[in-house]
Amino acid sequence: MTNHPNNASEGRTAERTDVLVIGSGFGGAIAAYHLAAGGADVTVLERGPWVASDEFEHDFLLGSSYTRIFDFVVGEGMSVLGGNCVGGGSVVYFAAMPRAPRFVFERRGNIGRRMWPSSIDRDRLDPWYDRVAEALPIIKQDWNDVTYSGGVFAAACAHAGLTANPAPAAIDRALCTNCNWMMSGCRFDAKRSLLLNYLPAAVAHGATIRPLHEVQHLSRNADGGYRVHYNVIDEEDYRVTVGSGAIDAKLVVVAAGAGATPVILRRSEPALGPMPYAVGRYFSGNGERLNTAVFDEEKVRTVLGLDRGEAAYAASQIGKGPCVASWDRLDPALPEYSRFTLEQLYFPPGFGTILAQVPGADGRTTWFGPEKKELLRHWQSWLTIFTMSEDDNEGVFGAPPPTGNATRISQQMLGRGTLRYEPSINTMRGWAESDAAVKDIMERDGLARVLPWTNDLVGAYTVHPLASCRIGDDPSTSALDDRHELRGHPGIFVTDGSAVPGALTVNPAFTLAALAERAMPGIVAAARERGVEVTYGAPSPEGETSARRAALPLVRDLVRD
Amino acid sequence: METADPGGRSRRTMTLEAFADTIVPGEKRFPGDRTVAGAAPGPGAVEAGALELLETPATGVTDGLDGYCEALDEHATAYAEQHGLKPDDSVPPFVALDFEDRTAIVRWLTSPGHPEKDLWVLLALFCNMAFDTGAHLHTTEAIAAGHPGLATMGFSSPDDDGLWRFPDFSYRRELAPRHPNTTSTGSPA
Numbered sequence: 001m002t003n004h005p006n007n008a009s010e011g012r013t014a015e016r017t018d019v020l021v022i023g024s025g026f027g028g029a030i031a032a033y034h035l036a037a038g039g040a041d042v043t044v045l046e047r048g049p050w051v052a053s054d055e056f057e058h059d060f061l062l063g064s065s066y067t068r069i070f071d072f073v074v075g076e077g078m079s080v081l082g083g084n085c086v087g088g089g090s091v092v093y094f095a096a097m098p099r100a101p102r103f104v105f106e107r108r109g110n111i112g113r114r115m116w117p118s119s120i121d122r123d124r125l126d127p128w129y130d131r132v133a134e135a136l137p138i139i140k141q142d143w144n145d146v147t148y149s150g151g152v153f154a155a156a157c158a159h160a161g162l163t164a165n166p167a168p169a170a171i172d173r174a175l176c177t178n179c180n181w182m183m184s185g186c187r188f189d190a191k192r193s194l195l196l197n198y199l200p201a202a203v204a205h206g207a208t209i210r211p212l213h214e215v216q217h218l219s220r221n222a223d224g225g226y227r228v229h230y231n232v233i234d235e236e237d238y239r240v241t242v243g244s245g246a247i248d249a250k251l252v253v254v255a256a257g258a259g260a261t262p263v264i265l266r267r268s269e270p271a272l273g274p275m276p277y278a279v280g281r282y283f284s285g286n287g288e289r290l291n292t293a294v295f296d297e298e299k300v301r302t303v304l305g306l307d308r309g310e311a312a313y314a315a316s317q318i319g320k321g322p323c324v325a326s327w328d329r330l331d332p333a334l335p336e337y338s339r340f341t342l343e344q345l346y347f348p349p350g351f352g353t354i355l356a357q358v359p360g361a362d363g364r365t366t367w368f369g370p371e372k373k374e375l376l377r378h379w380q381s382w383l384t385i386f387t388m389s390e391d392d393n394e395g396v397f398g399a400p401p402p403t404g405n406a407t408r409i410s411q412q413m414l415g416r417g418t419l420r421y422e423p424s425i426n427t428m429r430g431w432a433e434s435d436a437a438v439k440d441i442m443e444r445d446g447l448a449r450v451l452p453w454t455n456d457l458v459g460a461y462t463v464h465p466l467a468s469c470r471i472g473d474d475p476s477t478s479a480l481d482d483r484h485e486l487r488g489h490p491g492i493f494v495t496d497g498s499a500v501p502g503a504l505t506v507n508p509a510f511t512l513a514a515l516a517e518r519a520m521p522g523i524v525a526a527a528r529e530r531g532v533e534v535t536y537g538a539p540s541p542e543g544e545t546s547a548r549r550a551a552l553p554l555v556r557d558l559v560r561d
Numbered sequence: 562m563e564t565a566d567p568g569g570r571s572r573r574t575m576t577l578e579a580f581a582d583t584i585v586p587g588e589k590r591f592p593g594d595r596t597v598a599g600a601a602p603g604p605g606a607v608e609a610g611a612l613e614l615l616e617t618p619a620t621g622v623t624d625g626l627d628g629y630c631e632a633l634d635e636h637a638t639a640y641a642e643q644h645g646l647k648p649d650d651s652v653p654p655f656v657a658l659d660f661e662d663r664t665a666i667v668r669w670l671t672s673p674g675h676p677e678k679d680l681w682v683l684l685a686l687f688c689n690m691a692f693d694t695g696a697h698l699h700t701t702e703a704i705a706a707g708h709p710g711l712a713t714m715g716f717s718s719p720d721d722d723g724l725w726r727f728p729d730f731s732y733r734r735e736l737a738p739r740h741p742n743t744t745s746t747g748s749p750a
Binding site for chain 1: 583584585586600601603605614617618619620621622664667668671672673679682683685686689690692693694695696697698699700701703710711713714715716717719723724725726727728729730731732733734735736737738739740741742743744746747748749750
C-alpha cells in the first residue's frame with residue numbers, strides 16, 4: 001500500500017503516500033498519529049536522527065547525543081535552539097507544560113487588533129489541552145518534586161512578597177533521576193517525549209518515519225497533490241548530503257518547526273507560486289530572556305532559611321528543567337508587553353555559561369576574561385532565571401539558504417540562518433521590566449548578584465521559536481486560516497510552533513500541541529475530500545478515551561463547511 | 562615559521578593559545594610561557610584543551626585556523642602601531658601583546674557591528690566550551706583526568722555506570738505561596 005513508485009510527474013521516480021508529514025515534533029507526531037490511526041498511509045520525513053533511549057548520553061563530547069539531536073541556528077539578532085531528531089523539540093525540551101493564560105488569546109501585538117483567530121480562546125482550547133495532557137501524560141508537580149534550584153527560586157520569590165508555583169510537567173516522577181541531562185534526551189524515559197506516546201502509536205498504526213530526511217521544497221502535481229523533495233543527510237556529518245528523492249502525497253502537513261517551516265515554503269515558491277505574505281514573517285522568540293543569579297550561600301542560609309546539609313544551595317547541577325514558575329506578572333490588568341513568567345531553569349555548561357556576564361576589571365560587563373572565570377568557580381551556586389514575555393513578532397526570514405534552514409558550520413548542531421530580529425521598543429521594555437524584577441527578587445538583602453545574558457554575541461535567543469507561519473483571520477497578517485491550511489495552497493497544512501500567532505508568556509509546547517490536536521478533525525476531513533480513506537476519532541495513544549469524549553462536541557465546527 | 566618559544570610551539574599554536582587564554586585565562590605553565598599571560602590563577606582554556614578542541618574537524622573551524630591566525634596577526638600589528646607599542650618579532654604579533662591589549666582586541670572583534678564579529682565569536686565559543694564542557698573529551702574521562710574547567714566549576718562525578726543521578730534533590734517543603742489564579746490542573750488561569 002505505502003510508498004510504491006509513481007512516474008506521473010516531473011519525469012522522476014517518486015514514491016507515493018496518502019499524507020506526507022514534514023517533521024516529527026509535536027505538530028508532526030500528533031498529525032501522524034491521528035491520520036495513521038484513522039486509516040491513512042502516512043509517511044513522516046524527519047531531518048534529524050532517530051535516537052533510542054539507551055543512546056541518550058550524559059556526555060559533552062562533540063558528536064554525542066546532545067549535538068546529534070539539537071540545532072543551534074545563529075541569525076541576525078536572534079539565535080534559535082531547537083530539536084533535530086525524531087520527536088523534535090519534545091526530545092530536548094524541559095517538559096514544562098503550563099497552559100497559556102487567558103489574556104494571551106486576546107493579545108493584539110503589533111497589528112492593533114486581536115491576532116488569534118476569533119474561533120480560538122482559552123475556553124475553546126481547553127478540551128484540546130486536555131487531550132494532550134491525557135496522551136503524554138502531564139502531571140501536576142508538588143513541592144516534593146521541586147529541585148533545590150526550584151526551591152531557592154521559590155523561597156526568593158516568597159521573600160520578595162511574591163508567589164511561586166510548582167509547574168505542571170510531562171515527567172514521570174518515578175523514573176526521573178534528576179540528572180539534569182534533559183537537553184541530551186532522557187536516558188531514563190522519565191521525560192514524556194513523543195518517543196513514548198504519539199510516535200510509537202503512529203508507527204503501530206502503520207506510519208513510516210524516515211530519519212535523516214530533510215525536506216527541501218514542495219511542488220504541485222497534476223492531480224492536485226504535492227511532490228515533496230528531500231535530501232538524505234549523513235548520519236554523522238549533517239553538512240553532507242548522501243542522497244535525495246521525492247514522495248507524492250495527496251495532503252502535506254508541514255511541521256518542521258518555526259525555524260524551518262517558512263524556509264521550506266519559501267523555497268517552494270518557484271514551484272508552487274507565491275506564498276502568503278506572513279510566511280517567514282511575524283516570527284516570535286516568545287519574548288525570551290535569561291538572567292544568571294549567583295547566590296551567596298551564607299545569605300541563602302540566613303535570609304531564606306534553606307539548608308541541605310553540605311550547603312545551603314550549591315546545587316546548580318542537580319535536578320531537571322524548570323520546576324517552579326512565578327506568575328505574579330501574568331496579570332491581565334497589566335499593559336501588553338509588561339506581562340511575563342519568571343521561571344527557574346537549568347542550562348548545562350556551554351549553553352548555560354558562555355553568555356552569562358560579570359562586571360569586568362574596568363567596570364564594564366563582560367562575558368570573558370578573569371572575572372568571568374572567577375564567576376565559574378561559583379557555578380554550583382548559579383541559578384538561571386528564564387523570562388517568557390510578550391514580544392512584537394519582529395522576526396523576518398531572508399532568502400532561503402541552498403539547503404535546509406541554515407548553512408551548517410559544524411558537523412552537527414551549529415549553523416547560520418537567515419532570520420533577522422530587531423527587538424522593538426515594546427519588546428525591549430518587557431525585557432527591561434523582567435530584568436528589573438529578577439534583580440529586585442534575587443538581590444534583595446544580598447541574596448545573589450544578577451546580570452542578564454549578553455545579546456551582543458549571538459543576538460537574542462529563544463528555545464521556543466513561534467509564529468513564522470501563523471494562523472489568523474486576517475489574510476494580510478496570517479499565513480494559515482484558523483484550520484491551519486496554508487492560504488492559497490489547498491492541501492498544505494501547518495501544525496507546528498510556526499502556527500502559534502505570537503508569544504505566550506509561558507512555555508509553548510503544550511499550546512502548540514493543543515492547537516495541533518484541534519487542527520486534526522479539519523485535516524482529516526480535508527484528506528477525505530482529497531480522496532484519502534481516513535476517519536477522525538482515535539483515542540489517546542495509550543487508548544484512553546475521556547478527553548476524546550470531552551472534545552467530541554467541538555469536532556463538527558472544525559470540519560470545513 | 563618556528564620561533565624561540567620555550568615550549569617549541571608553532572606560530573599557529575602560539576597565536577591560538579594566546580587567543581584562548583584571553584577568553585578563559587590561566588596561570589603560566591612554565592617560566593617564560595609567552596602565550597598564556599598568567600592573568601588568572603589556575604589552569605585556563607589552554608590547559609583545558611582549547612587547541613585540541615579547535616583542531617577537532619567536527620567543530621567546522623579547523624580548516625580556517627590558519628586564516629584566523631593571519632587575521633589576528635594583522636589586527637595585533639595594526640593595534641600595536643596605533644598604540645605605539647614596541648614590536649617584538651620573537652613571537653607572533655598577538656602573542657607579543659600583554660593581556661589587557663589582547664583583551665581590548667578581542668572585545669573589539671566580538672562587538673556588535675564589527676564586520677568579522679561572527680567569526681571571532683565562533684572561535685571564542687569553542688575556547689569557552691573547551692573550558693566549560695571539555696567538548697573534545699568524553700565527560701566521564703575528562704572528570705577522571707581532572708579536567709580543569711569541570712573541576713573549577715565543581716561539576717560532580719557520575720555513578721559507576723557513567724550516568725548522573727541525584728536521589729537527594731529537593732528541600733521537600735513548600736517554599737512559596739501558590740498564585741491565587743491557578744487552575745485545578747496547575748496552570749495559570
